[in-house]
Amino acid sequence: MKDPINICWLRRDLRLKDQAALYHALKGEYPVLALFIFDSNILDELKEDDPRVTFIYHEITRVDSELKKRGSGMLVCHGKPEEIWTTLVKDYNIQQVFANRDYEPYARERDDSLAEFLSSEKIGFNLFKDQVIFETDEIVKPDGKPYTVFTPYWRKWKQKLDDFFVKAYPSESYLKNLYKGKLPQLPALADIGFKTSDPGFPSRTAYTDKLADYAKTRDFPAVEGTSRIGIHLRFGTVSIREAVRNALGAGADVWISELAWREFYMMILWHYPKTATYNFKPAYDKVEWRNNRKEFEAWCKGETGYPLVDAGMRQMNKTGFMHNRVRMVTASFLTKHLLIDWRWGEAYFAEKLLDYELASNIGGWQWAFGSGNDAAPYFRVFNPELQLKRFDPKLEYVKRWVPEYGTEKYAPPIVEHTFARDRVLKAFKKALGS
The missing domain is CATH 1.10.579.10 (DNA Cyclobutane Dipyrimidine Photolyase, subunit A, domain 3)
Incomplete structure (x- = not known):
């Protein structure tokens, strides 16, 4: 009989440090297999030289390399998630699946469908907050309805922010609990139908140099005054909690308000998906x-x-x-x-x-x-x-x-x-x- 394992499904959270779902998975009873799926439902809409796929591939390769140093690795699949999960439950003795919550309409439908399937297989599906400081109903009006104007949302967002919400998950401290079984090699980028395209990606830490002067320089396009952190937040190669902690240390209130705008729009889409x-x-x-x-x-x-x-x-x-x-x-x-x-x-x-x-x-x-x-x-x-x-x-x-x-x-x-x-x-x- 196959040994029981848990799976941590990485999506918009391509890192090992301060990673909520990974932390909870590693704290569980069974060894953890890290999984990434190149979702053909998404990729089929993209051009073969889309640089974002190159970026994701680079980051997956980096995470896989870090996992290999610990005797593990990442399982990388390509196809429709619903079909891949049907295969995975046959190939592995999965007890629990861990992932971080995604708020976009497609992601919600995908996760709802997966939860139903895993439940039928007697497998738990656990979702966590990771890509935002505050989610869904955490910042709402006194009557429980969502804010639709930013200023009062931002006021409450700031008021509620404290050390608890920006505290890091010590996920790296539990990597000894990774799955150590044999895994297939990562597929090449060409294997999933894409060409390498690298227009020059901003570094993961460059944003920290921009925080102190951001309020003065952000409106002038000739100046390199913006943080360029967007792609790293989009794919979770930087923890939002770490970003806010760094900004608080630099007194970059205006920059933090831009992060709050990001969450405001995410929650508008969550509450009003028709938009x-x-x-x-x-x-x-x-x-x-x-x-x-x-x-x-x-x-x-x-x-x-x-x-x-x-x-x-x-x-x-x-x-x-x-x-x-x-x-x-x-x-x-x-x-x-x-x-x-x-x-x-x-x-x-x-x-x-x-x-x-x-x-x-x-x-x-x-x-x-x-x-x-x-x-x-x-x-x-x-x-x-x-x-x-x-x-x-x-x-x-x-x-x-x-x-x-x-x-x-x-x-x-x-x-x-x-x-x-x-x-x-x-x-x-x-x-x-x-």
């Missing part, structure tokens, strides 16, 4: 989009004739990163200047951004358009030229990404600002009856 595809404010469904395909393609390529917009789009296309201030300007431009559906822009960002986070991306796009919770008012239309003068006055950022700016080769503006502003305000007033 993944629908406006949070249903009245905005009546806005008549122009959805001009040619103009959308010009926006995608960074050829709108508005230098700050074009610089941002080219930066993202080339590196997989766009400065947050510029994300707001490009999103506002697409939805308000061009009257193109925010879902088109959201999907393009989803394809290109290394740090793509479903909840934050949707929240940001609906904020820019005006249809989200706590969104910018519909009549606020960013003037890209004024944004350029304010946040890139020496044109350092623009000239880095749009070298032809100021020459005859640079495209003329795709639309005139005042005309576009008047047009979108009329569209809003018609839809909203104001």
Whole structure:
């Protein structure tokens, strides 16, 4: 008879240090096998050179190497999770499965389905909080309803924050309890249908150097003033608790508030999953989009004739990163200047951004358009030229990404600002009856 084991299923938590599910698994009765699944339900939607898959592969290889030093390793599978789990329960004598909770709609459906299957096999399924400081119903109004405005949410978030919520899980102290049986070699990236693509990933610790000056430098895209931690939070290569502890030590309150925004949007998506595809404010469904395909393609390529917009789009296309201030300007431009559906822009960002986070991306796009919770008012239309003068006055950022700016080769503006502003305000007033 096969020896009993527990499985820790790594998903958005690719680390051994301060890892909630791994800690609880290792504290259990049986040896722990670390598992990762390259989910074909997700991967089949991606291009074969998507750098995020390369990033994940690098991180899995790193974790596997750390586990091998302790006589263990990682079991890495590729396919549909439901089919893989059917095989795993036949191949191993699984007693309990441990994983960290994921709040996105697909992940919730996947985990609900798995819980039902494991229950039928008399196997426990244990989920833990790991990628956020506060989850689901931990920050709610006095009546138990979720906050839909950030400021009171942030006030309560800060008020509740104490040492307990940022204390590290000593998961590394229990690695002696790992599974020591023979495991197959990691599949090559090509085996799962992908090519290596590395545009240059930010280091895991670089963000700590940015915390002290973040509030002063974060709005200026020519300055390397943002933390670039997004991809590490997305895939859990950095613990959110460690990040907050470091920020508290640096007095980086503004940076911590950005982490709270991330959790705010996650919990909005948790409580209102329809906002993944629908406006949070249903009245905005009546806005008549122009959805001009040619103009959308010009926006995608960074050829709108508005230098700050074009610089941002080219930066993202080339590196997989766009400065947050510029994300707001490009999103506002697409939805308000061009009257193109925010879902088109959201999907393009989803394809290109290394740090793509479903909840934050949707929240940001609906904020820019005006249809989200706590969104910018519909009549606020960013003037890209004024944004350029304010946040890139020496044109350092623009000239880095749009070298032809100021020459005859640079495209003329795709639309005139005042005309576009008047047009979108009329569209809003018609839809909203104001």
